[in-house]
Amino acid sequence: MNDMLRMALYAFLGAVAAGALGAGALWLLRRRSLTASLTVVASVAVTAMLAGTLAVAWAMFLSPHDLKVVTTVVAMATVVSLATALMLGRWVVARSRELQRAARSFGYGGSFAAPDGPVTAELADLSRELAATSARLAESRNRERALETSRRELVAWISHDLRTPLAGLRAMAEALEDGVAADPERYLKQIRTEVERLNDMVGDLFELSRIHAGALALSPSRMSLYDLVGDALAGADPLARELGVRLVGDRIEPVPVEVDGKEMSRVLGNLLVNAIRRTPADGTVAVAAERCPEGVVLSVTDGCGGIPEEDLPRVFDTGWRGTHARTPPAGAGLGLAIVRGIVEAHRGSASVHNIPGGCRFEVTLPTAL
Incomplete structure (x- = not known):
């Protein structure tokens, strides 16, 4: 038993010495290729076995012939182990480089495509993560392009909408200054109208900037949808009477909600004004408020004739005006963007879909507890 313990101790000491050398080699080669690390690991395993064998052989006083046999067997194992480690290392490194090239492609605007051929479980998991990251980056790029397009459109429309009334104001002011205005009272009234229009536009821009900056401060209070819709x-x-449009609001459930009354009045006002201006004379704009599994749905239905399917995803984008964008009632294209921002600040959602003869805007809000 003592001999067995002594041999085990000698073998352990030899293996520890080989392991220590291997750990030092791995530390020195930590920034090198995986092939080098695998070669070191294989060498450590064989060297540990050889060191333990030699230590035991020395302790047991093996004959030179037996020691040569043992050494030859270990040497052959070393050759096979190193060859296997090199093959495995080169295969893993080749798969890693293929994965690196594939990952580099989606960094420059492309999409990630996992390399063909078998890979290890870890590389397969990495490929799946890179594919998911590539998809998220593609979505982010698309959102960025859409936002940039919206910004450019907004600047163009705002510039157009500001230039037109400002040119009119300057012309009327010059006419009043030169005393050539045929009807000064009418000119003053028109100037006031244009100033109010510009003031509303600036107010919309300020509101939208607060929404985008996350600085929209809400003061929610419990109220009935019946009162909220009635005021709107x-x-x-x-405006409906002026344009000959009928307003209908006979499907309003008195559901309690906890919202900022001022901001939600603005939401309903924007939706109603948009619907009234898009509905032809003798048309109808209907407002409804009904319970739903998510809370309550406020809907505004108009008779605009419908929105092209390709435009539906952009209806709530900043600066969007639609097909008939150049008509005067279109405004700066901020109203619906403000609607979505305020509704989402209330933890709700805004959507639109076509119906026969028009479209329906829906605002979903959580009910009050």
């Missing part, structure tokens, strides 16, 4: 209908009624 009363505010939009003069």
Whole structure:
């Protein structure tokens, strides 16, 4: 038993010495190729076995012939182990480089395509993660392009909408200054109208900037949708009468909600004004408020004739005006973007879909607890 313990101790000491040398080699080669690390690991295994064998052989006083046999067997094992480690290392490195080239492609705007051929489980997991990252980057690029397009359109429309009334204001001011205005009272009234229009546009821009900056401060309070919709209908009624559009609001459930009354009034006002201006004379704009599994749905239905399917995803984008964007009632294309921003600040959602003869804008809000 003592001999067995002594041999085990000698073998252990020899293996520890080989392991220590291998650990030092791995530390020195930590920045080199995986092939070098695998070669060191294989060498450590064989060297540990050889050192233990030689230590035991020395302790047991083996004959030179037996020691040569043992050494030859270990040497052959060393050759096979190193060859296997080199083959494995080169295969893993080749797969890694293929993965590196594939990953480099989607960094320059392309999409990631996993390399063909078998790979290790870790490289397969990495490929899946890179594919998911590539998809997210593609979505991010698309959103960035859409936002940049919206910004350019917004600047163009705002420039157009500011230039037109400013040119009119300057012309009317010059006419009043030169005393050539045939009807000064009418000119003053028109100037006031244009100034109010510009003020509304600046207000919309300020509201949108607060929404985008996350600085929209809400003061929620518990109120009934019946009262909220009633006030919005009363505010939009003069415009509807002027344009010959009927307002209908007979499907309003008195559901309690906890919202900022001022901001939600703006949401309903923007939706109603948009619907009234897009609905032809003698048309109808209907407002409804009904319970749903997610909370409550506020809907505004108009008679605009529908929105092209390719435009539906852009309806709530900043600066979007649609096919008939150049008509005067279109405004700066900020109203619906403000609607979405305010609704999302209330943890709700805004959507639109076509119906026969028009479209329906829906705002989903959580009910009050």
